[in-house]
Amino acid sequence: MDIRTPPPFQRLVDRHAAEVHRFLAALVGPHDAQDALQETFLSALRAYPVDVRHPRAWLLTIARRKAVDVHRRRARQPVPVEEVPETAHTDPPPPDDGLWAEVRALPPKQRDAVAGRFVLDLGYDELATLLDCSPEAARRSVHEGIVKLRERIAP
Amino acid sequence: MSTIEERLRTGIAGDHPSDAIAGFVRRAVREGTADLLYAPVDTPVGRLLAVMSRVGLVQLRYADGDVDALLEEVAGAVSPRVLRDPDGLPSVRAELHAYFAGERRRFDLPIDWTLVRGEFARRVLEAARAIPYGQVASYRQVAEAAGNARASRAAGNALGANPLPIVVPCHRVVRTGGGLGGYTGGLERKRRLLALEGAA
Numbered sequence: 053m054d055i056r057t058p059p060p061f062q063r064l065v066d067r068h069a070a071e072v073h074r075f076l077a078a079l080v081g082p083h084d085a086q087d088a089l090q091e092t093f094l095s096a097l098r099a100y101p102v103d104v105r106h107p108r109a110w111l112l113t114i115a116r117r118k119a120v121d122v123h124r125r126r127a128r129q130p131v132p133v134e135e136v137p138e139t140a141h142t143d144p145p146p147p148d149d150g151l152w153a154e155v156r157a158l159p160p161k162q163r164d165a166v167a168g169r170f171v172l173d174l175g176y177d178e179l180a181t182l183l184d185c186s187p188e189a190a191r192r193s194v195h196e197g198i199v200k201l202r203e204r205i206a207p
Numbered sequence: 208m209s210t211i212e213e214r215l216r217t218g219i220a221g222d223h224p225s226d227a228i229a230g231f232v233r234r235a236v237r238e239g240t241a242d243l244l245y246a247p248v249d250t251p252v253g254r255l256l257a258v259m260s261r262v263g264l265v266q267l268r269y270a271d272g273d274v275d276a277l278l279e280e281v282a283g284a285v286s287p288r289v290l291r292d293p294d295g296l297p298s299v300r301a302e303l304h305a306y307f308a309g310e311r312r313r314f315d316l317p318i319d320w321t322l323v324r325g326e327f328a329r330r331v332l333e334a335a336r337a338i339p340y341g342q343v344a345s346y347r348q349v350a351e352a353a354g355n356a357r358a359s360r361a362a363g364n365a366l367g368a369n370p371l372p373i374v375v376p377c378h379r380v381v382r383t384g385g386g387l388g389g390y391t392g393g394l395e396r397k398r399r400l401l402a403l404e405g406a407a
Contacts, residue, residue: 057279057283057287058282058287059287060278060279060281060282060287060289061287061289061290062245062278062289062290062291063275063278065228065231065290069223069224069228070223070224073221073223073224073227074219077219077221078219082219082221085224086224086226086227086230087227089224089227089228089231090227090230090234093231094231094238094240097235097240097241097288097290098240100287100288101287101288148214148217151211151214151215152219155215166215170216171215171219198211201211202211205211
């Protein structure tokens, strides 16, 4: 097998879509996560093939940028649309809705660090790559994010 | 009471985002970023893997085992921008099902000849396509129709390398003496296809 042949793109989808979706749901909420997921994989496919040794990290980096786009769009809107349901449905609200809303309200670095650390179980080195900072700075961002969440969430 | 960390870890469960991914594939196709779409198709001769490009059907493989390996091959040979069709390639599926139900004798699917190497091989496969449903021709006859009556062996090789079995009916090519010859999918399948078509 020629090791330089990039794998079929569907393999990246099969292996990482669920995880990328969970990451985006943490960052932008389940409603916007659907579209952000599509945007993530469209961007990735347009750039493909790339010599990617860590496809998961590559996809998460793209996803994070898409999440930033979502937040920027929201900041320009007069009315927050984050929790507006698409259709009436009878599903119960996701567990710990309030906690995740607080996560999304954190400053961006802390929000992304907390989501990366707890939703994806990223190590500090991986987190550093995702956040484009040092592992020590990543660890600090996680810590600061948790401290802030504790302040805002009644025990 | 769980700590914040524990609650975050339990966190965002969620169903697999199948709908969002299906939407992604459809958008990728619409904008022309997806080069290839694939789908499995179950038939009386086993599971096939169909691969479509923007031009047409580019590959049909007997997918007895590992689809992963087949996809890797097409990623290397054609393009790695290959995605699973959430709709299951309905036109391919419909024509194959109709063929196996005895309702269709010719395939109307557009063909992408990218995986056919060389002019002679292309003419050999076109000659196979010209053999009517329910009939057979010899390797020699096919070689002759492709422009070189003495190239039976090369014709056999070209048929053996047919990327689109069934749709390009290499199963209709047999030995002059009456022997079946060869078939990439195995002689049992060749027999079944000929029997289905009622070929003597």
